[in-house]
Amino acid sequence: MNFNITIGQYYPTDSILHRLDPRVKLAASLSFIIIVCLIDNGFGYAISAAFIAAAVWASNVPVKLMLRGMKSIFFFIVFTFTVNIFLIPGGNILFNLGPVKISAEALNTALLMTARLSIMIFASSLLTLTSSPIQLTDAIEYYLAPFKKIGVPSHQIAMMMTITLRFIPTLIDELDKIVRAQKARGADLDTGGAFKKAKALIPILVPLFLSSFRRADELATAMEARCYRGDIERTKMKQMKFGMQDLYAGIIFICICSCIIMANFIF
Amino acid sequence: MQLQLDGVNYVYSEGTAFEKKALGNINLNIGKGEFVAIIGHTGSGKSTLIQHFNGLIKPTSGKVLFEGADIHENKKLLKTTRQKIGLVFQYPEAQLFEITVFKDVAFGPLNMGLSKEEADVRTRNALEIVGINECDFEKSPFELSGGQKRRAAIAGVLAMNPEILVLDEPTAGLDPRGRDEILFKIKEMRDKLNITIILVSHSMEDVAKLADRVIVMSDGHIVMDGTVKEVFREVGALSKIGLAAPKISYLMKALKEKGFDVPIDIYTPNEAADIIYNLLTRQKSKSGGAK
Ligand SMILES: Nc1ncnc2c1ncn2[C@@H]1O[C@H](COP(=O)(O)OP(=O)(O)OP(=O)(O)O)[C@@H](O)[C@H]1O
Numbered sequence A: 001m002n003f004n005i006t007i008g009q010y011y012p013t014d015s016i017l018h019r020l021d022p023r024v025k026l027a028a029s030l031s032f033i034i035i036v037c038l039i040d041n042g043f044g045y046a047i048s049a050a051f052i053a054a055a056v057w058a059s060n061v062p063v064k065l066m067l068r069g070m071k072s073i074f075f076f077i078v079f080t081f082t083v084n085i086f087l088i089p090g091g092n093i094l095f096n097l098g099p100v101k102i103s104a105e106a107l108n109t110a111l112l113m114t115a116r117l118s119i120m121i122f123a124s125s126l127l128t129l130t131s132s133p134i135q136l137t138d139a140i141e142y143y144l145a146p147f148k149k150i151g152v153p154s155h156q157i158a159m160m161m162t163i164t165l166r167f168i169p170t171l172i173d174e175l176d177k178i179v180r181a182q183k184a185r186g187a188d189l190d191t192g193g194a195f196k197k198a199k200a201l202i203p204i205l206v207p208l209f210l211s212s213f214r215r216a217d218e219l220a221t222a223m224e225a226r227c228y229r230g231d232i233e234r235t236k237m238k239q240m241k242f243g244m245q246d247l248y249a250g251i252i253f254i255c256i257c258s259c260i261i262m263a264n265f266i267f
Numbered sequence B: 001m002q003l004q005l006d007g008v009n010y011v012y013s014e015g016t017a018f019e020k021k022a023l024g025n026i027n028l029n030i031g032k033g034e035f036v037a038i039i040g041h042t043g044s045g046k047s048t049l050i051q052h053f054n055g056l057i058k059p060t061s062g063k064v065l066f067e068g069a070d071i072h073e074n075k076k077l078l079k080t081t082r083q084k085i086g087l088v089f090q091y092p093e094a095q096l097f098e099i100t101v102f103k104d105v106a107f108g109p110l111n112m113g114l115s116k117e118e119a120d121v122r123t124r125n126a127l128e129i130v131g132i133n134e135c136d137f138e139k140s141p142f143e144l145s146g147g148q149k150r151r152a153a154i155a156g157v158l159a160m161n162p163e164i165l166v167l168d169e170p171t172a173g174l175d176p177r178g179r180d181e182i183l184f185k186i187k188e189m190r191d192k193l194n195i196t197i198i199l200v201s202h203s204m205e206d207v208a209k210l211a212d213r214v215i216v217m218s219d220g221h222i223v224m225d226g227t228v229k230e231v232f233r234e235v236g237a238l239s240k241i242g243l244a245a246p247k248i249s250y251l252m253k254a255l256k257e258k259g260f261d262v263p264i265d266i267y268t269p270n271e272a273a274d275i276i277y278n279l280l281t282r283q284k285s286k287s288g289g290a291k
């Protein structure tokens, strides 16, 4: 089994993007993704792609590592492209491959979807690669705070997300260990039909669930023993600061977005 | 040689930012019936090394040979090697999953494709060897005490009748009584079944008491390999890599420095007790004779 998951994984290094306020990064990537979904113009996509490329370069994250983490999603993109190109009907036939006709409309839509998906994935990976899970949840908590008045438990949501993110690598390690321990006892995970494969998961899932419950229980006890009481005027160990560089980054970002939107209207 | 490692190197997560060289140029021969202890500071690569023995980890370069054949040569060989080299992980009780202790221990033998009858016989045997009573066979493994869980987990590997039994810190986190019981069982197994045993341990006392041969790891390399006496004699080299000789040997040294006539290459409390007892009786009879 292979557990190489880079998406959603923080890459600890130093770069301009790493130093930015996570609130700025979160807002920027979300709005960028929305804009990319709304435009449908080649120039707009060219500017977006150039912007993403510049951001990847500025992030100091090795491109190879980034691409490796997206491998499984590339498959999804190729799939979307194929489905689009073959199934969308249109009058303007470009190629004729036997019974299969590819129209200009289909090619156009397929390319558009591919560009959208790729840019979205790069944008969201950049966000998670350059901001630690804690920073991200802090940012989410900040944006959710106004909804507290209407009863949204924003602090608790953020805490749940932090804990979940924190334990994903731990669980992957644990899973890996259990798989190896059962393999040492002759467990066969790779052969057999669907039923046999599902049955082979029992010796792995039972210990995994048991240990997650135990961990959750221990964590809850440890938090209570330290008098943790949810969201009562809690201060943060690391305050988020909106500094000059965040201001500049925001301005540059808004300028680029304006260009993308204008390109969409002009051309 | 039963088990042979030939220039084995291993790198975790090769080609990523988290790349970590865990083993460097390991050459090792282990013969049939040996009792080998592997010691080393935390993070020195002990667990990584032993997972090479039964092919759970494939070396980045180098070869692992079992009875002369490269275990990674084909899938079938790998599978039979896994059955012949039983590996008990650190905290093995984390791998218990069945409804009853008996069924859990039978998991290994059934995976080997044995008939139910034969698997039952082996399971019963294994549980008996580790000292779990018949009345606990049908209990849930999660109802057992920590020490019993550990034993049930060891039985799960033992039931496969391995020719080499590898144990990764089998006594970690147990109370002194639980430790002694498990160690006693290991010794008994080795004497009764005459299998090769490889034991990873942080306790120099246990190593001195049980093993014939000691392999010392440091930073992914084997730095010493010899008999208990040969290895523990090198106190200076051991302390340089964060290890020490069994505590009792420091007592013997202190006695020697005080002018008592005792040997200093003594590493188990039992031997030390005998020597000190003899020393005392000799002195008593001397002073008695003078009277
Ligand atoms: N799954 C893994 N991925 C990356 N590095 C690992 C992994 N497992 C172990 N390592 C690293 O390999 C080195 C050797 O680890 P190993 O577990 O073999 O040590 P050990 O001697 O068994 O230590 P201990 O006495 O604490 O059990 C350590 O530096 C460890 O950080």
Ligand SMILES: [Mg+2]
Binding pocket: B046, B047, B048, B090, B168
């Ligand atoms: Mg270890």
